[in-house]
Amino acid sequence: MTLLQIDGLGIAFGGLRAVHDVSFAVEPGEIVSVIGPNGAGKTTLFNMISGIYLPGSGTVRLKGEDVTGMAPYRLAQRGMSRTFQNLRIFQNMTVLENAMTGFHLQERGPVLSDLLNLPSSRRRGRLAEDGARELLARVGLERAADREAGNLSYGSLKRLEIARALAMNPSVLLLDEPAAGCNAVETEEIDHLIAEVAKSGVAILLVEHDMKMVMRISNHIVVLDHGEKIAEGAPETVSRDPAVIVAYLGTEAADADS
Amino acid sequence: MSEFLQFLFSGLTVGAVYALVALGFTIIYNASGVVNFAQGEFVMLGGMITVFAHMAGLPIPLAALVAVAATAALGVCLNKLAIEPARGAPVVSLIIITIGASIFIRGAAQLVFDKQIHSFPAFSGDDPIHILGATILSQSLWAIGGAAAVFVGLWLFFTRTLLGRAVLATSNNRLAAQLVGINTDFVMTLSFALSAGIGAFAGVLITPITMTSYDVGLALALKGFAGAMLGGMGNPKGAFLGGLLLGLLEALTAGYLSSQYKEAAAFVVILAVLFFMPQGLFGRKSTDRV
Amino acid sequence: MRISQKHLTLLVMAALIAAAPFLFPSGYYFRVGALIFVNALAVTGIVILTGYAGQISLGHAGFAGIGAYACALAPVHLGLHPALAVVLGAGVSAVLAYLVGKPILRLKGYYLGVASLGFGILVAMVLNNERQLTKGPDGIEVADLGLRGLLKDWGLNLTNGEFWYAFTGIFLILGAWIALNLHDSPTGRALRALHGSEVAAGTVGIDVARVKLQAFVISAVYASVAGSLMALQNKFVTPDIAGFMHSVEMVTMAVLGGVGSVPGAILGAGILTLLPQVLTVFAEYEQLILGLVMMLVMIFLREGLVPSILRKFRGRGE
Numbered sequence: 001m002t003l004l005q006i007d008g009l010g011i012a013f014g015g016l017r018a019v020h021d022v023s024f025a026v027e028p029g030e031i032v033s034v035i036g037p038n039g040a041g042k043t044t045l046f047n048m049i050s051g052i053y054l055p056g057s058g059t060v061r062l063k064g065e066d067v068t069g070m071a072p073y074r075l076a077q078r079g080m081s082r083t084f085q086n087l088r089i090f091q092n093m094t095v096l097e098n099a100m101t102g103f104h105l106q107e108r109g110p111v112l113s114d115l116l117n118l119p120s121s122r123r124r125g126r127l128a129e130d131g132a133r134e135l136l137a138r139v140g141l142e143r144a145a146d147r148e149a150g151n152l153s154y155g156s157l158k159r160l161e162i163a164r165a166l167a168m169n170p171s172v173l174l175l176d177e178p179a180a181g182c183n184a185v186e187t188e189e190i191d192h193l194i195a196e197v198a199k200s201g202v203a204i205l206l207v208e209h210d211m212k213m214v215m216r217i218s219n220h221i222v223v224l225d226h227g228e229k230i231a232e233g234a235p236e237t238v239s240r241d242p243a244v245i246v247a248y249l250g251t252e253a254a255d256a257d258s
Numbered sequence: 259m260s261e262f263l264q265f266l267f268s269g270l271t272v273g274a275v276y277a278l279v280a281l282g283f284t285i286i287y288n289a290s291g292v293v294n295f296a297q298g299e300f301v302m303l304g305g306m307i308t309v310f311a312h313m314a315g316l317p318i319p320l321a322a323l324v325a326v327a328a329t330a331a332l333g334v335c336l337n338k339l340a341i342e343p344a345r346g347a348p349v350v351s352l353i354i355i356t357i358g359a360s361i362f363i364r365g366a367a368q369l370v371f372d373k374q375i376h377s378f379p380a381f382s383g384d385d386p387i388h389i390l391g392a393t394i395l396s397q398s399l400w401a402i403g404g405a406a407a408v409f410v411g412l413w414l415f416f417t418r419t420l421l422g423r424a425v426l427a428t429s430n431n432r433l434a435a436q437l438v439g440i441n442t443d444f445v446m447t448l449s450f451a452l453s454a455g456i457g458a459f460a461g462v463l464i465t466p467i468t469m470t471s472y473d474v475g476l477a478l479a480l481k482g483f484a485g486a487m488l489g490g491m492g493n494p495k496g497a498f499l500g501g502l503l504l505g506l507l508e509a510l511t512a513g514y515l516s517s518q519y520k521e522a523a524a525f526v527v528i529l530a531v532l533f534f535m536p537q538g539l540f541g542r543k544s545t546d547r548v
Numbered sequence: 549m550r551i552s553q554k555h556l557t558l559l560v561m562a563a564l565i566a567a568a569p570f571l572f573p574s575g576y577y578f579r580v581g582a583l584i585f586v587n588a589l590a591v592t593g594i595v596i597l598t599g600y601a602g603q604i605s606l607g608h609a610g611f612a613g614i615g616a617y618a619c620a621l622a623p624v625h626l627g628l629h630p631a632l633a634v635v636l637g638a639g640v641s642a643v644l645a646y647l648v649g650k651p652i653l654r655l656k657g658y659y660l661g662v663a664s665l666g667f668g669i670l671v672a673m674v675l676n677n678e679r680q681l682t683k684g685p686d687g688i689e690v691a692d693l694g695l696r697g698l699l700k701d702w703g704l705n706l707t708n709g710e711f712w713y714a715f716t717g718i719f720l721i722l723g724a725w726i727a728l729n730l731h732d733s734p735t736g737r738a739l740r741a742l743h744g745s746e747v748a749a750g751t752v753g754i755d756v757a758r759v760k761l762q763a764f765v766i767s768a769v770y771a772s773v774a775g776s777l778m779a780l781q782n783k784f785v786t787p788d789i790a791g792f793m794h795s796v797e798m799v800t801m802a803v804l805g806g807v808g809s810v811p812g813a814i815l816g817a818g819i820l821t822l823l824p825q826v827l828t829v830f831a832e833y834e835q836l837i838l839g840l841v842m843m844l845v846m847i848f849l850r851e852g853l854v855p856s857i858l859r860k861f862r863g864r865g866e
Contacts, residue, residue, distance in 0.1 A: 052747060076753030088751075090744030092808075093737070101741045105753040107734040111762055114733035115726050121733050128734065168752060293658075343847045349658060350604055351846045354803055357796050358846065362839025369832060476792070480669070487662060518677045525673075528666035532659055533651045 001064055003028050003203040004172050009048055009058035010227075018044045019227040021058070026172065026203040026220075031194065033206040033214045036224035037248055042207045043085055045224065046176050049205070050082045051075045062172065077105060081165040082174035085207070089149050089157050096145040098160055099132035102167025106131075135163040139193065155186040162193065172203045179210045191217060215239065223247065260391030265513040266506065267389075271398040271467060273505020274405035275301065278460035279482025280489065280497035281409065282453035288429035288492055289449035292341060292352050296360040298479030299367075300454045303329045304461025305470030306367060309376040318378060326458040332363075333454025334447050342446070360475060367472040380466035401463040408456055409498050416494070425449060429492075477521070481508075484524040488531050490541025500539065554728040557811060561724060565717040569710075578709030580825065585716035586777045588817035589723045591801045592810055593770025596727055598799070599808035600736060601763040602743030603653075604661035607668020608798050611641040611768040612775030613675055613790025616690075617682060619779045623691045630693045634776040638769045645768035646761065653760040656746070660764070668795050675787035687786035690779045712781045719777060723770060724810050730766075739763055771798070804845050806852030815853055 004026040011019050019041040026032045034042050047053040049060050051072040059068045062078055070078075081102075090098050100107070107128035113121040136142045139159040144152060149160065158178060165173055175194070179187040187210060195217055198204050208214050214221065214235070221238045223231040225247040231238050238244055279297055286294045304325050311321035340355050347355075381400050386393035416422040428435040428445040436442050461470065468474075485504040489496025504524055512520035531538060568581060590612060597603050618637030622628040628636060644667075652663045675682050682688055696711040706714070730736040738759045742749040746756050779785040788794065797820060805816025823841070824834060849856045 050751065072747070072750035073753050073755050076751060082751055084748065088745040088748035090741050090748065092744045093740055097737060097740075101737055101749070101752050101754075104734065104738055104741075108738065109734060111735050111766075114735040115730055115766070117729040117733070121729075124734055125732070164752060340843050340847065344850070347846065347850050350598060350799065350803055350807065351850055353604065353606070353661070354796075354800055355843050355846045358800075358839045358842025360839070361835050362843065365833065365835030365837070365839055368835065480665070480792070483662075484666075519673065522670055522673050525666035525669045528662055529648070529670075532655070532663045532666075536655050536659060 269509030277501030298475035300457025304458030329458035490538025496540035590774035593767035610668035615772030615775030
């Protein structure tokens with residue numbers, strides 16, 4: 001079954017149409033990248049899919065269920081997780097605790113049990129901690145576990161966000177510019193990580209500016225410009241699409257090419 | 259009918275003060291994002307300084323002028339000494355600072371002046387005016403008229419003058435205002451001075467009717483705040499109308515329900531607004547950028 | 549065996565509480581100590597609400613008032629034993645916190661601060677006005693808890709001061725233990741996450757409105773129990789216990805000590821409880837100095853005393 005189905009999604013802010021009539025699908029294990037020049041509406045699209053903005057029109061279907069406009073925490077319960085372009089790490093907690101929050105849905109329990117530190121509460125916490133340590137090791141942050149999250153480098157924090165998103169054992173993972181601000185080494189690490197995650201059957205939706213990365217790992221690319229979908233297809237097809245070239249480089253580049 | 263009119267008049271009178279306090283709140287809130295709990299103390303100072311300056315021999319108009327000017331200066335000091343240094347602090351801290359400032363000012367007023375209740379003569383005498391079977395003090399007309407004049411004056415200032423528009427710009431987006439060359443520090447100073455001056459003016463207007471003492475500030479601050487919330491926090495028109503409406507509600511509650519619980523009107527209003535229309539009567543809902 | 553930080557904190561607290569009486573010049577200090585403990589208990593609730601979850605309440609004294617007057621009124625009008633009255637007060641506070649919090653906490657921003665402000669003042673007003681029931685601003689007597697007498701019958705003879713010092717001290721340690729449990733528990737992590745970033749917290753599945761409400765209700769219970777203990781200890785209570793100034797004091801104590809830390813709550817409560825005692829000499833200057841202290845601490849020691857002091861000791865971080 002199609003894991004994520006977007007149909008005719010659109011939103012306007014005041015008079016400005018930020019996204020208009022965008023449709024595409026993501027299958028399990030597929031990596032779909034959304035690309036487009038700055039201001040094309042990619043993050044707005046993401047925010048609509050992940051429940052942060054209420055779409056003005058269109059639907060979002062997760063595993064066949066209509067989840068349009070559902071609050072983020074309910075989408076999380078249904079297997080969707082995401083990272084943020086501008087990093088939304090919990091600065092007031094340690095790296096380990098940040099990763100543990102990803103296990104919230106698994107570790108949560110009766111408040112009373114937590115208040116009294118009952119064995120069931122401790123068990124839940126330990127499960128989350130073990131899982132979190134595993135994930136930190138997977139993204140290479142195990143030694144930073146007890147450091148304040150605010151003290152880490154940008155690249156490390158990007159990996160932490162991915163660890164937190166993976167902790168939720170998602171069926172659909174939305175990555176908002178996971179490689180932005182990362183150097184070549186970090187980008188490659190994230191690259192491998194994404195491929196690995198996709199191989200385990202997770203559907204991945206990616207917004208990214210690093211074209212080499214996009215072309216390398218994507219199964220399918222959706223191109224946005226001025227809030228509308230202007231092209232869609234396999235990497236080779238899209239990279240040669242004249243409309244795409246125009247959007248990125250302007251008409252002169254397209255003329256030069258032909 | 260005449261009874262209702264009576265409540266209307268007293269409600270508008272006290273509502274005029276609430277409206278001015280709410281307006282003062284809004285100006286500072288728009289300029290700096292801070293909810294200034296010391297706003298009520300400005301009203302107190304307006305009344306108290308006028309009283310003591312008058313007792314020292316100054317004619318009332320001059321005493322009032324001194325009061326407004328001195329309070330405006332105090333507002334500027336409040337900004338420079340207490341708010342500016344705490345720029346970027348969490349909201350809780352800023353709230354405590356302004357509450358601390360109001361306690362400080364109250365404590366100082368207690369020492370500089372005294373703990374007695376004071377007043378000074380009304381501007382145009384104490385004879386009540388009869389309208390449609392109800393009476394209204396001439397001072398009430400001064401209060402309502404004065405508040406309206408301030409409101410109109412501010413409206414003209416904000417929409418017609420360059421400086422006023424600079425203040426609006428700074429409230430809207432401080433960084434952008436700085437980038438277009440607006441001296442935002444001066445705008446802040448001006449906002450606090452304006453706010454404090456308006457508060458003091460309200461104190462001058464209302465003291466002949468309600469009298470004043472060193473501790474009237476707290477209740478005024480809370481009610482002005484309720485008025486601002488009712489109108490929609492951050493909206494000057496809303497603040498003004500909210501304050502007036504609150505005064506009316508208070509008077510009507512005192513008249514028809516229970517005079518004991520008239521003070522409760524403000525706080526029931528706050529809760530009602532939050533439960534049913536948190537953006538207030540005229541506020542806007544905002545979208546969160548991610 | 550490694551002692552966790554939580555157990556260390558509790559041990560140090562217990563040790564200090566047990567040892568302090570040896571330094572007391574007179575029996576009067578037991579009373580001051582008990583007052584500090586009760587304030588600290590209420591402030592621990594604020595630490596949970598404001599320090600952990602990042603929400604502000606400007607009317608928490610309202611819950612203290614409910615707890616206090618439950619102990620004053622329930623034994624008389626409902627025939628309840630004072631101990632049960634404490635539970636009743638906590639129950640009523642929890643329910644009211646739930647009713648006020650539920651519609652408010654689904655909104656974003658400072659709205660809880662405002663709503664709680666209105667709530668607290670309304671409670672104080674009702675307590676002031678309903679003279680038939682509460683005897684109004686003059687205050688009302690509170691029945692004896694009876695525990696000290698019971699202990700006497702069993703052979704443990706304590707003065708009134710000693711008893712309340714120990715009793716409130718035990719409650720404080722219990723309250724601290726619960727708060728520290730919460731901090732490192734799944735619920736605690738959810739609270740602290742929403743403080744860090746509400747948006748991200750939602751994304752990991754945290755029902756932010758629900759968790760905020762939990763924090764509000766829990767902290768209301770803390771304030772209520774503290775209010776009950778205060779009433780039982782003094783055997784007298786006035787409506788001021790629910791007043792705005794008391795709410796302000798509670799928040800200031802929390803922020804003074806370091807709003808995120810339980811030890812900070814105790815330090816803050818200690819300082820602001822002792823300050824008026826010290827300042828009675830300067831009674832006239834009390835408000836002036838209090839206001840000044842509040843402003844100076846918030847401007848220069850933003851994080852509160854405990855974190856600032858700890859930072860000095862640790863030197864520069866990693």
